Amino acid sequence: MKFPVAKKINIQKYEGGLSKIFGIKNPIKLSSNESALGSSPLAVKSFDRAKKKIFKYPDSNSVLLKKEISKKFKINSDQLIIGSGSDEIISFACQAFLKQGDEVVVPEFSFLMYRIYAKINGAKVVYAKEDNFKININNILKCISKKTKIVFIANPNNPTGTYLTTEELKILHKKLPSRVLLLIDDAYWEYVKANDYEPGLQIFKNAKNVLVTRTFSKIYGLASLRLGWGYASKSIISSLLNYKPPFNITAPAEFAGIAALKDAKWISKNIKHNSYWSNKIFKKLNEKKIKCNMPTTNFFLMRFDKKNQADDIFNNFAKSGVILRKMKSYNIKNSLRVTVGNPRECKLFIKLLEKFF
Ligand SMILES: Cc1ncc(COP(=O)(O)O)c(C=O)c1O
The missing domain is CATH 3.40.640.10 (Type I PLP-dependent aspartate aminotransferase-like (Major domain))
Incomplete structure (x- = not known):
């Protein structure tokens, strides 16, 4: 008796944002555009x-x-x-x-x-x-x-x-x-x-x-x-x-x-938070000459100029406990996406930008 043959589909599997880094306890996940302040x-x-x-x-x-x-x-x-x-x-x-x-x-x-x-x-x-x-x-x-x-x-x-x-x-x-x-x-x-x-x-x-x-x-x-x-x-x-x-x-x-x-209170608190921090992050990215979108939503697509810079930045931020989103599965070269986090997370992200740029 033959087992049914599974249909062949030529798809690239969805890879969500990473939430763990080997050797780092409680990393900060800025890789999936989730709510910065938790749940309503x-x-x-x-x-x-x-x-x-x-x-x-x-x-x-x-x-x-x-x-x-x-x-x-x-x-x-x-x-x-x-x-x-x-x-x-x-x-x-x-x-x-x-x-x-x-x-x-x-x-x-x-x-x-x-x-x-x-x-x-x-x-x-x-x-x-x-x-x-x-x-x-x-x-x-x-x-x-x-x-x-x-x-x-x-x-x-x-x-x-x-x-x-x-x-x-x-x-x-x-x-x-x-x-x-x-x-x-x-x-x-x-x-x-x-x-x-x-x-x-x-x-x-x-x-x-x-x-x-x-x-x-x-x-x-x-x-x-x-x-x-x-x-x-x-x-x-x-x-x-x-x-x-x-x-x-x-x-x-x-x-x-x-x-x-x-x-409604929760929504407006989140909108205010996002607006404040996305503007701050945008300014800092500009200052560091990192190309990105305008502060429109709760994330930035950061595009780098130097060869392999996205991989280097990903690794450096990961070692410092911050997980960014790689853009390889989206086929965007030398880029990373970052989600606007809570105030502590945003401050750390900005500090790391200062450190690595
Ligand atoms: C544009 C877009 N649509 C839909 C979703 C998925 O949303 P849900 O969690 O409701 O399935 C995402 C999640 O990242 C998204 O970025």
Whole structure:
């Protein structure tokens, strides 16, 4: 009897930011763009309460969470789908809309899960060139063919930290054939202060071919609970729901999410913190002539000039107990990404910049 042969998929595995360094006790992890200040305190309280009932299955429709999202963002709750992280929503979209021979378009440097899920579902990934680490909408449009099914845009973009303006996104959407699904990933929207920026949800509330994804992993500080959501037309949501496991969201995650949404104080504290420290870090990076994005979100992509400098800096910071994110899997040469940490972490990061530059 022959064992079933596993399907062959030619994908590069996702490598998350490192969290351990051999020989270093309690290193500082600035490699995954997590919340600088921890978790929303209201969310933690709610999580604690919910843990008493973990012997019960969760609500498979996450009705209460959907109700809270719909109230907060003034959107229809039957146009929502909840995922185990926004990652899972991306996976549902690829499962629902892609088959062998289809194509997707992703910016040259973008969140790796778009290409991974697209490939798992048989699609060819077409990469649109960026301009100086910023998405170029004309290059995206040039990549569209009859086979294109999905265009993925994170705005602001990870790992480059740049963003498309409201105007640019509207033009892209207008010029895109309406048969193509535009996935706008709002993972970092809360951090952006620029006047010419609006999150995808705001711009595309009524669009027929747009799926917006959001996460609780960043500003709300709930990365480990795995909670995210998607918003689109009823028809798109109904297609995605076919792929949703019945109990993909745990009850403690759902209740923590509900409380986090209500924690306005927490959000504004985080935004203030990020704005203060990202400006400070930006100044220091400029002073040291390290090329990087503007302070837009909670991370910087640092680009170096000297040969192998990224590897040297990574090693030197690691030895000093600070973990940065290597950019090799993103194919960005001689670069590192750093997340804005808490005040102690930011001070140490700045001190190490002084030491090594
Ligand atoms: C652009 C972007 N989208 C989505 C995610 C994943 O979010 P989640 O934890 O909700 O799956 C990340 C995480 O780093 C991200 O950078």
